[in-house]
Amino acid sequence: MEQALEAHRLHFAFTITFHYIFPQLTMGLALLIVYLKTKALRTGDEHYNRAARFWARIFGINFALGVVTGIPMEFQFGTNWAEFSKTAGGVIGQTLAMEGVFSFFLESSFLGLFLFGEKKLGRIGHWCAAFLVFLGSWLSGYFIVATDAWMQHPVGYSIGPRGEIFLSSFWGLLLNPWALAQYAHTMLGAVQTGCFVMAGIGAFYLLTKRDEAYGRTFVRAGVIVGAIAACLQLFPTGDIQGKQISQNQPATLAAMEGLFETQEGAPLVILGQPDVQHRRLDNPLEVPKMLSFLTYKKWAANVKGLDNFPQDQWPDQIALLYYSYHVMVGLGTVFIAVMVLAVFLLWRRKLYESRWMLWLLMISIPLPYIANTAGWMTAELGRQPWLIYGLMRTAHGVSPRVGAGNVMFTLIGFMGMYTVLAILFLFLVWREIEIGPEPRSGKSRVLPEDAIEPSTAD
Amino acid sequence: METIWFCLVALMIALYVLLDGFDLGAGAIHLLVAKTDQERRQVLASIGPVWDGNEVWLLAAGGTLYFAFPVLYASGFSGFYLPLMMVLWLLILRGTSIEFRNHIKSAVWDPLWDFLFCSSSLLLAVFFGAALGNIVRGVPLDATGYFFEPLWTNFRLGDETGILDWYTILVGVLALAALVMHGSLWVQWKTAGPVSERSARLAGHSWWAIVVGTAVVSAATFQIQPQINANFKAWPWGFIFPALAVAGLAGVKYALAKRDQRKAFLASCAYLTGMLASVVFGVYPMVLPARHPEYSLTVLSAKAGLYGLQIGLIWWAIGMVLAAGYFTYLYRSFAGKVAVDTNSHDPSE
Numbered sequence: 100m101e102q103a104l105e106a107h108r109l110h111f112a113f114t115i116t117f118h119y120i121f122p123q124l125t126m127g128l129a130l131l132i133v134y135l136k137t138k139a140l141r142t143g144d145e146h147y148n149r150a151a152r153f154w155a156r157i158f159g160i161n162f163a164l165g166v167v168t169g170i171p172m173e174f175q176f177g178t179n180w181a182e183f184s185k186t187a188g189g190v191i192g193q194t195l196a197m198e199g200v201f202s203f204f205l206e207s208s209f210l211g212l213f214l215f216g217e218k219k220l221g222r223i224g225h226w227c228a229a230f231l232v233f234l235g236s237w238l239s240g241y242f243i244v245a246t247d248a249w250m251q252h253p254v255g256y257s258i259g260p261r262g263e264i265f266l267s268s269f270w271g272l273l274l275n276p277w278a279l280a281q282y283a284h285t286m287l288g289a290v291q292t293g294c295f296v297m298a299g300i301g302a303f304y305l306l307t308k309r310d311e312a313y314g315r316t317f318v319r320a321g322v323i324v325g326a327i328a329a330c331l332q333l334f335p336t337g338d339i340q341g342k343q344i345s346q347n348q349p350a351t352l353a354a355m356e357g358l359f360e361t362q363e364g365a366p367l368v369i370l371g372q373p374d375v376q377h378r379r380l381d382n383p384l385e386v387p388k389m390l391s392f393l394t395y396k397k398w399a400a401n402v403k404g405l406d407n408f409p410q411d412q413w414p415d416q417i418a419l420l421y422y423s424y425h426v427m428v429g430l431g432t433v434f435i436a437v438m439v440l441a442v443f444l445l446w447r448r449k450l451y452e453s454r455w456m457l458w459l460l461m462i463s464i465p466l467p468y469i470a471n472t473a474g475w476m477t478a479e480l481g482r483q484p485w486l487i488y489g490l491m492r493t494a495h496g497v498s499p500r501v502g503a504g505n506v507m508f509t510l511i512g513f514m515g516m517y518t519v520l521a522i523l524f525l526f527l528v529w530r531e532i533e534i535g536p537e538p539r540s541g542k543s544r545v546l547p548e549d550a551i552e553p554s555t556a557d
Numbered sequence: 558m559e560t561i562w563f564c565l566v567a568l569m570i571a572l573y574v575l576l577d578g579f580d581l582g583a584g585a586i587h588l589l590v591a592k593t594d595q596e597r598r599q600v601l602a603s604i605g606p607v608w609d610g611n612e613v614w615l616l617a618a619g620g621t622l623y624f625a626f627p628v629l630y631a632s633g634f635s636g637f638y639l640p641l642m643m644v645l646w647l648l649i650l651r652g653t654s655i656e657f658r659n660h661i662k663s664a665v666w667d668p669l670w671d672f673l674f675c676s677s678s679l680l681l682a683v684f685f686g687a688a689l690g691n692i693v694r695g696v697p698l699d700a701t702g703y704f705f706e707p708l709w710t711n712f713r714l715g716d717e718t719g720i721l722d723w724y725t726i727l728v729g730v731l732a733l734a735a736l737v738m739h740g741s742l743w744v745q746w747k748t749a750g751p752v753s754e755r756s757a758r759l760a761g762h763s764w765w766a767i768v769v770g771t772a773v774v775s776a777a778t779f780q781i782q783p784q785i786n787a788n789f790k791a792w793p794w795g796f797i798f799p800a801l802a803v804a805g806l807a808g809v810k811y812a813l814a815k816r817d818q819r820k821a822f823l824a825s826c827a828y829l830t831g832m833l834a835s836v837v838f839g840v841y842p843m844v845l846p847a848r849h850p851e852y853s854l855t856v857l858s859a860k861a862g863l864y865g866l867q868i869g870l871i872w873w874a875i876g877m878v879l880a881a882g883y884f885t886y887l888y889r890s891f892a893g894k895v896a897v898d899t900n901s902h903d904p905s906e
Contacts, residue, residue: 163656166612170612178637179635181635181703182631185630188627189861195623196621197620199613199616199619199621200873201872201879203613204610204613204884205879207609208886211607211609215606257862265861265864265865266861269868501635502705509642512642520653530661
């Protein structure tokens with residue numbers, strides 16, 4: 100049973116981590132594409148339409164992979180987490196079904212029109228299609244975050260006679276305060292992925308001295324939007340989330356911060372390796388009293404350490420949780436520095452010539468992916484040992500009849516398949532970058548404007 | 558309330574079968590009816606802008622099933638663990654094949670994706686049919702409300718059933734034939750030239766297979782699932798569903814002879830709807846019949862809380878009106894036959 104539990108957890112963790120590579124870019128990019136289309140509409144400059152078409156191609160590849168890797172996520176609630184689904188399906192099924200009904204239909208219908216129908220729709224119609232794709236993908240994000248937020252901080256429910264959890268307040272579920280803060284934080288993370296990718300590829304064009312007009316557009320859009328998102332990521336959204344965790348999941352906060360002992364004037368740990376067995380932090384590099392201040396706005400405030408909680412309520416992966424959190428926060432700080440510096444150079448009209456800054460932007464492309472993944476790991480590992488915080492333990496949520504051998508079988512299947520998908524993905528995206536935004540005859544077969552376009556016979 | 562949701566989930570599944578059915582069918586016949594690269598692009602273009610939206614019906618139906626009947630979702634999905642995972646892999650293969658094929662023009666790139674697209678579509682049709690067969694036949698649920706079916710045991714209908722036995726394989730083959738016809742009629746309607754003609758011929762051939770298959774499967778089904786007999790006896794008006802299926806099947810033949818491509822496709826829709834509705838009508842009030850009838854999951858034992866179901870009805874109705882709007886707009890935008898002009902998308906050739 101223990102072995103099956105670990106396999107089920109790894110199965111979900113692996114498939115969702117891989118899945119989230121794609122939506123974080125499509126959600127971020129959707130916003131930036133709407134920005135480019137708006138520019139095109141307002142200036143009438145075809146340059147921005149071509150820029151939007153280039154990103155639509157990258158978007159298309161990401162979207163397709165997001166769809167095919169997303170379907171397994173919904174299925175796995177039933178296949179691997181049957182007890183959880185049986186108990187809580189009446190609540191979280193609501194948000195998951197709403198995602199299908201409200202966002203997937205919107206997204207998939209208008210993505211077809213956005214990718215294939217530019218000529219037919221006209222300028223304003225095509226802008227609308229881009230906007231509706233953006234709306235659909237951001238709505239989708241909300242329903243998923245609301246689902247997770249309910250597992251982090253269950254609200255609006257009642258417990259039935261056989262232990263099943265019923266929904267008792269629809270708006271309570273949808274407007275869960277945890278969901279609002281988590282959504283803002285998650286979407287800003289996605290926007291930063293979009294911005295770093297756009298700015299990074301723009302920097303690549305400038306550094307290789309090709310398509311430089313597009314390179315400047317991409318870098319400019321990426322760093323301006325990116326700087327705003329990076330700052331908002333820390334404050335207020337990160338700050339609010341931190342407070343919510345300190346109030347509702349105090350054991351999680353202690354584990355995230357590597358705080359084994361309750362302290363007044365607790366320090367903020369910058370670096371150090373948690374030694375869970377001996378309940379201490381090795382090689383600590385700390386800012387004195389900072390944690391107390393950040394959490395309670397008082398230098399001497401008392402912060403509860405892990406010693407304050409029974410060990411069976413500790414998150415079971417303290418070291419991994421601690422590192423995930425520190426990687427997320429560390430990278431978030433780096434993003435603010437990089438983006439604000441880039442905007443400063445842009446303002447001084449030096450950005451496009453500062454090769455070191457362009458290099459920095461280009462090699463930063465993978466970092467927001469790591470930060471977003473680390474952020475989700477912080478949230479999900481931090482929720483442990485609970486599947487629904489305070490209501491249901493993770494160990495009690497798995498499918499009772501699906502054994503470790505079968506889970507291992509499908510996990511290996513997914514690993515193999517996703518490895519192939521990852522290689523294909525990198526290959527195809529690289530090809531689009533190589534082809535570039537300028538319409539060149541005969542290179543790409545999927546320029547949206549020219550793609551196989553069903554049209555009326557007459 | 559639970560009966561309303563039973564009907565709504567059935568409706569969504571039926572819409573999924575009708576819509577994704579034609580693009581699955583188009584995939585299954587892809588290698589047969591389209592020989593050249595240009596012809597294959599025609600088939601893909603006929604489903605290109607809509608297949609993703611069609612597949613969303615599976616997700617939306619799954620999500621709706623999840624919140625309305627969580628007990629069924631948990632029990633059914635974990636019990637069908639292995640085949641569902643394989644369905645997921647096939648859906649991944651199929652989606653990537655459609656999306657990636659046209660990115661590169663090469664003698665080793667397109668054929669690979671064409672083959673994967675065709676074989677994954679074909680297998681999905683069989684899997685979905687077998688899944689339906691499993692539900693009608695009943696699964697080895699026990700007092701805990703769970704079961705786990707291996708892929709196969711001895712291919713017989715005992716207590717220790719597997720996903721595949723002679724009956725479910727039969728239903729799988731019938732489903733494949735039905736979707737081949739459905740897809741052929743769609744491709745016939747949406748394309749012109751040799752692709753359309755070959756599709757019409759294939760639809761004609763599969764029609765005979767379906768007539769035989771429907772007769773055999775129906776006869777077997779009445780033997781295997783006693784609830785179906787009981788329901789048709791209790792509510793004779795239910796015979797309109799099998800009648801619709803028969804009328805649809807006759808309509809396909811008639812429209813094919815008259816060369817009315819649109820009507821032929823619509824008649825095929827009627828056939829599929831009639832067949833599915835007959836099954837749904839036949840198993841009600843069960844949502845997952847068990848081999849031992851006392852363990853069957855019913856609409857009552859599987860449903861979610863009343864408040865959730867009531868509030869769900871409101872947003873579901875709003876969402877469906879919106880979705881119907883998008884689909885009408887989308888299909889109208891891409892109405893008419895697919896035109897593939899090779900010169901327009903590859904100027905270098």
